[in-house]
Each structure stands twice: as structure tokens, then as C-alpha cells.
Amino acid sequence: MTTPGSGPSAVEPPAPVLLTEPAAGTPDVVVDLAALERAADRIAAGRGPIAVDTERASGYRYSQRAYLVQVRREGAGTFLIDPVAVDDRVDALVAALDTDEWVLHAASQDLPCLADLGLRPTRLFDTELAGRLAGFERVALGTLVELLLGYRLEKGHGAADWSRRPLPVDWLNYAALDVELLIQLRDALEAELREQGKLEWALEEFEALRTAEPAPPRKEPWRRTSGIHSVRTPRGLAAIRALWEARDSMARERDIAPGRVLPDSAIIQAASVNPQDEQALLQLPVFKGRAQRRLSSTWMRALRAAAALQKADLPDPAPPAEGPPPANRWADKDPEAAARLSAARSALSKIAEAHRVPVENLLQPDLVRRTCWQPPADVDSESVAATLRAGGAREWQIGLTLDALCTALIATAG
Numbered sequence: 001m002t003t004p005g006s007g008p009s010a011v012e013p014p015a016p017v018l019l020t021e022p023a024a025g026t027p028d029v030v031v032d033l034a035a036l037e038r039a040a041d042r043i044a045a046g047r048g049p050i051a052v053d054t055e056r057a058s059g060y061r062y063s064q065r066a067y068l069v070q071v072r073r074e075g076a077g078t079f080l081i082d083p084v085a086v087d088d089r090v091d092a093l094v095a096a097l098d099t100d101e102w103v104l105h106a107a108s109q110d111l112p113c114l115a116d117l118g119l120r121p122t123r124l125f126d127t128e129l130a131g132r133l134a135g136f137e138r139v140a141l142g143t144l145v146e147l148l149l150g151y152r153l154e155k156g157h158g159a160a161d162w163s164r165r166p167l168p169v170d171w172l173n174y175a176a177l178d179v180e181l182l183i184q185l186r187d188a189l190e191a192e193l194r195e196q197g198k199l200e201w202a203l204e205e206f207e208a209l210r211t212a213e214p215a216p217p218r219k220e221p222w223r224r225t226s227g228i229h230s231v232r233t234p235r236g237l238a239a240i241r242a243l244w245e246a247r248d249s250m251a252r253e254r255d256i257a258p259g260r261v262l263p264d265s266a267i268i269q270a271a272s273v274n275p276q277d278e279q280a281l282l283q284l285p286v287f288k289g290r291a292q293r294r295l296s297s298t299w300m301r302a303l304r305a306a307a308a309l310q311k312a313d314l315p316d317p318a319p320p321a322e323g324p325p326p327a328n329r330w331a332d333k334d335p336e337a338a339a340r341l342s343a344a345r346s347a348l349s350k351i352a353e354a355h356r357v358p359v360e361n362l363l364q365p366d367l368v369r370r371t372c373w374q375p376p377a378d379v380d381s382e383s384v385a386a387t388l389r390a391g392g393a394r395e396w397q398i399g400l401t402l403d404a405l406c407t408a409l410i411a412t413a414g
Contacts, residue, residue, distance in 0.1 A: 016152040021173040022180050027078050029068075029172065031085035033092075039071075039079045040092035046076030049101040049125065051182035054110045055162040055175055062251045062258065066113040067162040071097070072179040080175060083117055084163075090117050101125055103186045105141045105178075107209055124210040127182065130189040133202050135356030145181050148188040153177050196356075201396040205361075208394055220319070221248075226264040231271050234314035235306070239271035241315055242302035250298070262292070262299070270303065323366070324373035334373070336411075341372040343408035351400055363401050367391040375409045384409065 131139035222244035266286035330338035376383035
């Protein structure tokens with residue numbers, strides 16, 4: 001059994017075996033409903049947990065939809081399914097995948113686009129999350145496979161444009177390898193967690209991940225434009241908002257990643273320079289390009305609309321923050337809250353180290369901040385546990401941290 005964080009062995013382990021393609025060869029891509037039905041029948045007839053993965057086209061497409069779904073099960077084999085080719089009609093998979101636990105790596109990245117296809121697990125095992133709880137410092141799929149199973153996966157296409165058709169053979173091999181050893185990795189991690197007494201913790205985490213509600217949309221997503229901190233005036237922020245919204249509308253309509261329509265840096269530069277006409281806009285570096293010249297009237301229209309806004313309609317340079325202020329301001333705003341947070345962080349770090357769990361997995365940092373900024377009126381075990389539970393903490397987390405957090409919450413600046 002591999003012990004996370006252990007020192008080097010006196011005997012060097014054998015070199016990992018490089019895998020460049022699946023043991024059974026490159027699977028054919030499922031591109032029609034008849035083939036999908038056959039694949040579903042074989043998956044349903046297989047045995048044990050089901051490895052699942054997806055490939056998206058982040059950085060190329062506006063949507064976060066799945067352009068390829070990979071499924072593998074013992075006794076069935078590996079299937080590469082093109083949901084686009086079957087118009088997302090993957091109903092045949094629902095019953096087949098409901099027959100056992102799903103195994104994914106970094107499930108939070110894949111579950112939303114699978115749910116868009118109507119595919120939702122009834123049980124879940126996340127190998128990345130399992131690796132974190134088991135105390136492994138690096139939890140990338142390739143790293144864990146190499147460390148626990150002795151294989152090295154051929155990697156390199158994760159950031160590719162998976163909306164491309166046809167998909168190259170080396171991309172298909174990469175996609176198939178992502179599920180080739182996932183079941184074996186799951187079993188090795190389950191054994192590790194059981195040996196460390198953490199399996200029940202992991203099961204709680206997997207269930208919380210499986211049943212988590214989608215994050216609500218951001219109220220003002222344009223404020224996440226990279227470099228926005230350099231623009232401080234309401235009128236400049238209005239220009240950023242107008243350009244961002246024009247770009248977003250165009251990107252959504254064309255299904256192109258927004259940054260490929262117009263980079264954030266160009267939005268910031270245009271808002272900073274404030275060109276008065278298209279000719280001035282076209283003097284700016286990014287806007288000199290042929291693609292942007294064709295769209296110059298769109299960008300100029302957005303800038304003029306921002307310039308015409310009444311003062312009352314301009315964005316607030318410092319909108320009210322949701323939740324506590326940044327922790328580095330607590331000492332000035334509320335010294336007692338700062339003392340509580342310092343005491344809580346110190347105590348939680350010691351608990352995390354003792355149990356070889358990342359402190360962010362021990363208790364969500366945002367929940368710690370919110371609890372320390374505004375603790376229950378009566379600080380006792382019952383009220384603090386209720387606060388943590390309401391904030392989404394799992395029972396294993398509450399059990400490990402409750403006493404230390406109660407002690408920290410009565411700390412003061414004095």
C-alpha cells in the first residue's frame with residue numbers, strides 16, 4: 001500500500017509502463033442511435049462500477065457542452081460516444097448507467113455537462129477528491145495512476161478543440177485512456193481510504209458532490225473581466241460592461257469562446273483610451289486586425305451607448321460585497337473578528353496536518369470566514385454545529401473541527 005507523503009524507498013520502484021493506446025485498441029466512435037443502443041446494452045450487461053468522462057471545447061466554444069462521452073465497464077469495454085452526432089438523444093444510456101456507481105476524476109467538471117444530457121449518477125466515486133482526502137500532494141489523474149498503478153498515460157490533448165470533426169485517432173486514444181484504468185484507480189484509492197479510516201468521510205463528500213445544486217449565475221459577470229482593477233471611473237466601468245455584454249451576446253449566438261471574439265485586454269484598453277470614433281478605435285493594437293475591423297461598428301456602438309448613460313445608470317466602482325470583506329481588512333474593520341479568524345485558521349491547520357487532509361477539504365474556507373465574521377449569538381457546540389451544517393459542512397467535518405472552532409470563536413483581539 002502506498003503511503004501518501006512517505007519518504008523514498010530504499011528500493012527504486014520499477015519505471016512506469018507508458019500507455020499510448022487502450023489495451024483493446026482504439027474504440028470506434030458511436031455516432032448513430034443504433035450503435036448507441038448496442039453500446040448501452042453492453043454497458044448494462046457489464047459488471048461493477050462504471051468509469052465515465054467527458055471532453056468539452058473550453059477556450060473554443062461558448063457552451064460547456066460535452067462533445068465526447070467516454071464510458072468503460074468491466075465485461076463491456078470502452079465506448080466513445082459522440083452526443084452531437086445523435087442530437088444529444090442519449091436516453092438509451094440512462095438505464096445502462098443507473099446500474100452501478102459512477103467513477104469520475106474531478107467530477108465537478110463533468111457532472112454539469114452530463115446532466116445537460118439527462119445523465120445523472122445515483123452513486124458516485126471521485127478519484128481526484130479521494131486522492132485529496134487520502135493525503136496525496138498531487139492528484140492529477142496521470143499522477144495517481146502512475147503512483148498507485150505503475151502506468152503512465154499518454155497525455156496532451158485535454159485543452160484541444162473537441163468540437164472538431166472528425167476527431168484524430170491520437171485524440172481518441174487520449175480520451176479512451178482517461179477511463180482505461182479509472183476503475184482500478186478507484187479500487188486502490190478505496191483501499192487507501194479504508195486503511196486510513198477515511199472511507200466514510202469520502203462517501204459523505206461524494207454524496208454531497210453528487211447532490212449539489214448548480215451554482216447560481218453571477219449578478220455582474222462582467223466585473224470578472226481580466227484587468228478591470230486598472231479602470232476606476234464609473235464611466236470607464238460602463239464601457240467595460242457595454243463591450244463585455246456585446247461580446248457575450250455575439251459569442252453566445254455564434255457558440256465561440258468570448259475571448260476568441262474579443263480578448264479581455266482589448267476591452268480594458270478600449271475602456272481606458274475611450275476612442276471617440278471608429279477610426280480612433282482601429283488605432284488600438286487588437287482592433288487593427290482584420291477580424292476586429294469587421295466588427296468595429298459593433299464595438300463602437302457599445303462604447304457610445306456607455307458614454308450616453310445618465311449618471312444614475314453608471315455602475316458603482318465599489319459595489320457592496322457579498323459576505324465578509326477581504327480578510328486582510330479585518331484588523332481595521334473588526335479586530336475581534338480578525339482574532340477569531342486567526343485562531344480558527346491556526347487550529348484548522350493543525351487538524352488538517354494531523355489527519356493529512358488539505359485544510360480546504362477539512363472545512364470550506366469561505367464558510368470559516370463567514371462564521372468568524374458573524375458567529376452565532378450564543379457560541380456553543382449546538383449553535384456552531386448548526387451554523388456549519390447550514391453552510392454545507394459534512395458531518396465528518398463538523399466532528400473534526402467543532403471543538404476547535406468553538407474555542408476560536410470566543411477569541412478576541414485582547
